[in-house]
Amino acid sequence: KNEVEQSPQNLTAQEGEFITINCSYSVGISALHWLQQHPGGGIVSLFMLSSGKKKHGRLIATINIQEKHSSLHITASHPRDSAVYICAAPTQGGSEKLVFGKGTKLTVNP
Amino acid sequence: ETGVTQSPTHLIKTRGQQVTLRCSSQSGHNTVSWYQQALGQGPQFIFQYYREEENGRGNFPPRFSGLQFPNYSSELNVNALELDDSALYLCASSLNPGGDNEQFFGPGTRLTVL
Numbered sequence: 001k002n003e004v005e006q007s008p009q010n011l012t013a014q015e016g017e018f019i020t021i022n023c024s025y026s027v028g029i030s031a032l033h034w035l036q037q038h039p040g041g042g043i044v045s046l047f048m049l050s051s052g053k054k055k056h057g058r059l060i061a062t063i064n065i066q067e068k069h070s071s072l073h074i075t076a077s078h079p080r081d082s083a084v085y086i087c088a089a090p091t092q093g094g095s096e097k098l099v100f101g102k103g104t105k106l107t108v109n110p
Numbered sequence: 111e112t113g114v115t116q117s118p119t120h121l122i123k124t125r126g127q128q129v130t131l132r133c134s135s136q137s138g139h140n141t142v143s144w145y146q147q148a149l150g151q152g153p154q155f156i157f158q159y160y161r162e163e164e165n166g167r168g169n170f171p172p173r174f175s176g177l178q179f180p181n182y183s184s185e186l187n188v189n190a191l192e193l194d195d196s197a198l199y200l201c202a203s204s205l206n207p208g209g210d211n212e213q214f215f216g217p218g219t220r221l222t223v224l
Contacts, residue, residue, distance in 0.1 A: 029209065030208070030209060030210040031209060031210035033212075033213070035215075041200075041217065041220065042216075042218060043153075043200060043202075043218075045215070048212045086152055086153075090209025090210070091209075095166070096141075096160075096165055096207045096209060097155045097166050097168060097209070098143070098153075098155055098209055098213070100145075100152030100154070102150075102151060102152045103152055
């Protein structure tokens with residue numbers, strides 16, 4: 001069974017700061033997901049990556065398959081980035097069952 | 111192209127009752143996964159349906175059951191509700207099964223069991 005750990009659990013930043021959220025997993029996987037959840041509850045898929053790096057606007061996700069570690073970076077953070085960020089990985093390989101981290105609650109103050 | 115929708119948005123039930131939650135997949139998606147998210151926790155995988163068949167199940171008792179219809183919409187049924195079933199229930203659709211397919215989430219149904 002894959003264990004997915006995220007850090008930090010809570011993160012407070014000032015507007016404009018560079019943010020890093022970390023995710024580690026215990027079993028080799030085919031892809032890792034980064035998700036964003038706003039207070040209303042809805043979840044948005046930010047990235048799905050299996051190697052290297054992906055960028056979308058101010059968001060960058062990286063993954064190191066050998067070290068079983070992924071990071072989500074936010075450049076020039078903004079109060080609207082305040083949300084819970086969750087990483088998720090299959091229980092093993094390309095299994096249909098996703099295991100989720102507990103999430104990182106990010107608060108960006110103006 | 112419409113996104114994933116869920117109904118109802120909120121629901122209040124009492125212990126022992128039964129509930130049915132509904133999910134409409136994104137157009138062209140044949141796979142639906144259901145998740146339970148307790149307050150302050152990450153989502154937990156309940157089960158997945160692919161082309162109307164159950165395709166994997168998490169650690170949930172048999173009173174959690176589901177259906178997928180020919181149009182790939184889906185239902186989650188929970189019998190004999192317990193207080194601990196209070197949670198946000200999320201469904202997500204994807205083009206295909208497998209954890210290497212991007213999942214598109216609905217807004218969730220918040221269930222409260224009294």
